Amino acid sequence: MSYEHLLSPGRIGTLELRNRLIMAPMGEELGDENGEVSDDQAAYLEARAKGGMAVVMLGSVGVAHPVGCSNKRQTAISDDKFIPSWRRAADRVHAHGGKIAMQLTHAGKMGLQDTMAGRPMWVPSEPGPMTIDPLYGMVTADEGAMMAEPFMAPTSNPHYRVMDHDDIATVADQFAAATVRAQEAGVDAVELHGGHGYLIDAFLSPTVNTRDDEYGGSVENRARFLKEILTEIRRRVGDDYPVWVRLNSTEVGIDGIVLDDALYNARVAAESGADAIHVSAYHDPGIATGPTDSYGPHVPELLVPNAAVVKAEVDVPIIAVGRISPEAADRHIAEGKYDFVAMGRKILADPDLPNKLAAGNSEDVRPCVYHYRCIGNIFLRVGTRCAGNGFLGREDSLTAEAAPAARRVLVVGGGPSGMETARVAALRGHEVILAEASDRLGGRWALASATSDVNAELMEWFERQLDQLGVDVRLDTRLDAAEASALSPDAVVVAVGGRWGRPNVDGIDGPNVWGVDDLAPWLLDGNPLDAARITVLGGDLPGIGVTETAHHQGAEVTLIESGPAFGFSLGLPGRWRVVHDLGQAGVSLVSGAEIVAITEDGVVWRTNGSEQTTPADLVVVTSELAADTSLADELRATGTEVHSVGDCSQPGYLEGAMRSAVELAATL
Secondary structure (H helix, E strand, O other), X not given: OOOOOOOOOEEXXXXXXXXXXXXXXXXXXXXXOOOOOOHXXXXXXXXXXXXXXXXXXXXXXEOOOOOOOOOOOOOEOOOHHHHHHHHHHHHHHHOOOOEEEEEEEOOHHHOHHHHHHOOOEEEOOOOOOOOOXXXXXXXXXXXXXXHHHHHHOOOOOOOEEEOOHHHHHHHHXXXXXXXXXXXXXXXXXXXXXXXXXXXXXXXXXXXXXOOOOOOOOOHHHHOHHHHHHHHHHHHHHOOOOOEEEEEEEXXXXXXXXXXXXXXXXXXXXXXXXXXXXEEEEEEOOOOOOHHHHOOOOOOOOOOHHHHHHHHOOOOOOEEEEOOOOHHHHHHHHHHOOOOEEEEOHHHHHOOOHHHHHHOOOHHHOOOOOOOOHHHHHHHOOOOOOOOOOOOOOOOOOOOOOOOOOOOEEEEEOOOHHHHHHHHXXXXXXXXXXXXXXXXXXXXXXXXXXXXXXXXXXHHHHHHHHHHHOOOEEEOOOOOOHXXXXXXXXXXXXXXXXXXXXXOOOEOOOOOOEEEHHHHHHHHHHOOOOOOOEEEEEOOOHHHHHHHHHHHHOOOXXXXXXXXXXXXOOOOOOHHHHHHHHHHHOOOEEEOOOEEEEEEOOEEEEXXXXXXXXXXXXXXXXXOOEEOOOHHHHHHHHOOOOEEEOHHHOOOOHHHHHHHHHHHHHOOO
């Protein structure tokens, strides 16, 4: 398709845009700890401007830094000293014809850096108690420690500062001063973060704002803070500088903002000088699945109906967001549901998405597989990463630029790490042979593709890229060290995957026990298992994929994991979403369990000293993935230049495979 509506020029206020694609503002934890825009951030933005986005935007830029910040590497514009780094980033974006925006933020009650430093968090009124979803406990020990960091420092002191009128005026001035600095830095526009629980949203929300003065109570009073901020901004920068507002259209799971409130807030924003409204959503922060029901929806196009309602209410452009495909966005814009689409996860997975659409090469867009590593790493307060794009966040240090000299590279193993190594090596000009022992590419990712449509899309993308790049793919080719050396490679990359182990328990070798590799005929050819009751051992991604597929085929399924968390290779909050949905579907979930034995009737397991038996006709073992260095060791003994990537070196599933592949291929 032509994407004529999505790729048509647009306008927000005085800002002329080359298409309707805006990079959604996201926390990415790539900034310098002093609040300046880092080289990594500038490269992250530049890559997406070069890829054709109309606007690239950094999220959560602090207007009162270090006060009101939620993350330790949060970028700031609270002082003139931050202007030079923003100017450098703007220059890099403008060099590719893109526009740059910053999302101005005061975190309010979300200000974890305030808690960590012993400062009060600024709020409209004292927050009430919050019920915590048990799913929040489904994290590894390391993840738990990372999430608890703000509360464990010697200076930590969670407490609040209920804002008086002077405080309100101070924050309005901070937003306005930040806008002036953005303009001076050559930044083309600002977005006010009026959603997602941050300070402006806290005033707008009837659940959080319980004030009894002119800033609380009625929807008109609750919107007064936003109105005063916009009024002060326009007083300082005039009417021509582009400013828009992100607002919640609903708050899921609480008696908070509803659509009628959102419509009023949007009208106030537009009347007070906002050039556009970015329609998002929020949720009860005590509910673990909240992010995937609101601002990071798991269901495609979840927020589009709300955007369309707001569009009918105000006379400024509407920006929609939330798992919207380019095809859907083109259709929605043609139908008048909104004017621009903000893409987050998709543009992280492939920064060149706009250019590929414009060139008629939509099939070359790397799909997002929704493993939530991008969002999840922000929960952990570490730099954002993408399960499918190992270059994300390292666009300056890792590139696919042409190698100094072409080499003959043999990649052994056609799973994700092997395919990505072959792809990037070929992009850099190397002659690449990819040898795969089975009759199809994908390795164990082929099995994952059989359990998930988005996984299958990534598999198809890989096959297309390798074909276009002229990689010499040799299927049904199992190579030992001598056979690999006989191909006279300059370098061999071993990507044969890990080795599945089995727990050392009675009955593990029984006829009713299958390993992951035994599933190939079932998953790849779509044959249903002849088993009414299936127990899956191992709760990470392979186990979850098998569980979902077996359940969809009508089996009664139990998933047993020895650790505290299921899906620990999935980012938060995607993990919580998957676990919640499995439980709602009727799958029995058992964590923290020790397998005692497998019998012909089922699985015996123990938790807290108590043994139980789960009846099962079939037991599928998906645990105990270990590195397999045997081929690499044999090759090194011959004097061949050898590298290892993916699970055969260090088990890491898709994210680890892609990361290790690009780290190697970018240096070959």
